[in-house]
Amino acid sequence: MEFTSETTANGVSELSFTVDDIPGVLWSPADATGNHPLVLLAHGGGQHKRAPGLVARAHRYVTACGFAVAAIDAPGHGDRPRTEQDEQFTAGIRARLSAGEPIGPQVATHNAALAAKAVPEWQATLDALQKAGHAGGPVGFWGLSLGTGIGVPLAAAEPRITAAVLGLAAAETLAEAAARVTVPVEFLLQWDDELVPRDSCLALFDAFASPEKTLHANPGRHLGVPAFELASSERFFTRHLGEGVTQPR
Amino acid sequence: MEFTSETTANGVSELSFTVDDIPGVLWSPADATGNHPLVLLAHGGGQHKRAPGLVARAHRYVTACGFAVAAIDAPGHGDRPRTEQDEQFTAGIRARLSAGEPIGPQVATHNAALAAKAVPEWQATLDALQKAGHAGGPVGFWGLSLGTGIGVPLAAAEPRITAAVLGLAAAETLAEAAARVTVPVEFLLQWDDELVPRDSCLALFDAFASPEKTLHANPGRHLGVPAFELASSERFFTRHLGEGVTQPR
Numbered sequence: 367m368e369f370t371s372e373t374t375a376n377g378v379s380e381l382s383f384t385v386d387d388i389p390g391v392l393w394s395p396a397d398a399t400g401n402h403p404l405v406l407l408a409h410g411g412g413q414h415k416r417a418p419g420l421v422a423r424a425h426r427y428v429t430a431c432g433f434a435v436a437a438i439d440a441p442g443h444g445d446r447p448r449t450e451q452d453e454q455f456t457a458g459i460r461a462r463l464s465a466g467e468p469i470g471p472q473v474a475t476h477n478a479a480l481a482a483k484a485v486p487e488w489q490a491t492l493d494a495l496q497k498a499g500h501a502g503g504p505v506g507f508w509g510l511s512l513g514t515g516i517g518v519p520l521a522a523a524e525p526r527i528t529a530a531v532l533g534l535a536a537a538e539t540l541a542e543a544a545a546r547v548t549v550p551v552e553f554l555l556q557w558d559d560e561l562v563p564r565d566s567c568l569a570l571f572d573a574f575a576s577p578e579k580t581l582h583a584n585p586g587r588h589l590g591v592p593a594f595e596l597a598s599s600e601r602f603f604t605r606h607l608g609e610g611v612t613q614p615r
Numbered sequence: 616m617e618f619t620s621e622t623t624a625n626g627v628s629e630l631s632f633t634v635d636d637i638p639g640v641l642w643s644p645a646d647a648t649g650n651h652p653l654v655l656l657a658h659g660g661g662q663h664k665r666a667p668g669l670v671a672r673a674h675r676y677v678t679a680c681g682f683a684v685a686a687i688d689a690p691g692h693g694d695r696p697r698t699e700q701d702e703q704f705t706a707g708i709r710a711r712l713s714a715g716e717p718i719g720p721q722v723a724t725h726n727a728a729l730a731a732k733a734v735p736e737w738q739a740t741l742d743a744l745q746k747a748g749h750a751g752g753p754v755g756f757w758g759l760s761l762g763t764g765i766g767v768p769l770a771a772a773e774p775r776i777t778a779a780v781l782g783l784a785a786a787e788t789l790a791e792a793a794a795r796v797t798v799p800v801e802f803l804l805q806w807d808d809e810l811v812p813r814d815s816c817l818a819l820f821d822a823f824a825s826p827e828k829t830l831h832a833n834p835g836r837h838l839g840v841p842a843f844e845l846a847s848s849e850r851f852f853t854r855h856l857g858e859g860v861t862q863p864r
Contacts, residue, residue, distance in 0.1 A: 580843075581831065582829060584828070585826070594850075
């Protein structure tokens with residue numbers, strides 16, 4: 367693990383890093399040490415580790431909850447090279463959208479291929495952050511859509527993750543892994559999702575083996591998750607990961 | 616409106632009252648005046664205005680949120696006389712339970728009959744509380760199961776109610792009224808509800824015309840709503856009714 371830069375603003379320290387050529391960011395409370403909880407943020411399809419929504423979420427988790435927060439670019443996203451398969455996927459999606467055809471099944475299949483690469487990358491990132499002394503406390507995972515495509519098999523494989531906020535994904539490619547997830551899950555569904563059929567998203571919620579799982583469904587399309595769900599996720603993580611570091615101000 | 620007794624404990628004032636022979640309770644912050652939000656609590660079937668869960672909820676809303684809270688007995692419940700129809704319903708339910716038959720449709724039909732009486736009773740209670748100076752602020756409604764059987768037509772008819780927590784009820788008898796509800800709704804569903812079929816409960820959520828509505832579904836049976844939903848309802852009401860009165864301590 368190599369740390370490439372550090373900045374501090376508004377009480378949040380931001381460290382850029384790479385692990386095996388995978389670029390990432392670690393946000394944490396400035397001037398705080400100790401085994402605070404760590405939340406992993408997995409961005410959505412077409413986004414990257416510093417997408418505005420992810421940065422805003424990371425800052426909230428640091429300043430309101432006292433957590434550390436890490437994000438990495440998914441394969442073919444952000445600062446990472448794009449493969450021939452990535453380019454073909456993008457061209458295929460554009461063609462289907464132009465033709466007014468549904469893209470949900472194509473997105474789910476592509477996300478499953480990305481997840482097969484991304485799961486060991488997240489595990490290597492967690493190993494490296496732990497060795498560097500940045501992840502001694504409990505670990506949570508947040509990711510929707512592509513982030514859930516990665517997060518479900520990751521949570522099934524990785525016992526260090528003890529709570530997850532997931533959602534906006536279909537059962538077909540993920541139900542089998544979900545049946546091996548037993549940690550508490552807060553699961554988001556958009557009632558009018560144009561990418562993920564409602565019944566298939568409900569079926570994915572149903573598939574989790576977790577004794578504590580809670581479904582939050584809201585009206586609106588795939589990208590329209592209401593702002594109050596950010597605050598809900600803070601309480602969910604605080605409930606399951608514990609209180610973070612109170613920052614000196 | 617007649618006030619029959621007042622006690623104060625732990626910063627909560629408790630006033631017993633009657634409105635047209637309907638007995639009720641008003642909980643409010645002790646030593647506080649002003650137009651704080653008021654939340655109406657409608658108990659479930661077979662319960663009453665001072666059921667332990669209702670009293671605990673009322674105290675939380677008063678002490679944590681600074682709200683006033685009112686509850687009345689539903690027709691045939693608590694301190695109110697039971698009709699021949701009530702007795703027949705209870706006997707019928709017992710017989711069906713003994714025979715291992717489902718009771719959901721019978722409960723829904725009986726609840727609809729109770730709601731036809733209870734809606735004008737709640738409106739008279741709200742009138743009386745306003746005249747007595749206890750309901751000058753925004754008004755919320757909380758009620759599950761029978762409380763939703765009453766709350767949906769009440770929220771459809773009563774413009775003073777500006778936010779509602781509802782759930783654990785089926786669409787068949789309530790969807791038409793739900794389509795006339797436009798205020799924010801937090802709606803609870805129990806994933807393994809033995810009384811309310813999942814699809815019918817989802818259909819009731821779908822039926823609300825409210826631009827802001829949020830479904831919270833959790834594993835478990837009809838009476839197993841998890842404790843964290845109490846805290847969620849506090850934040851929902853605070854978001855929509857505003858901050859209550861900060862208590863002197």
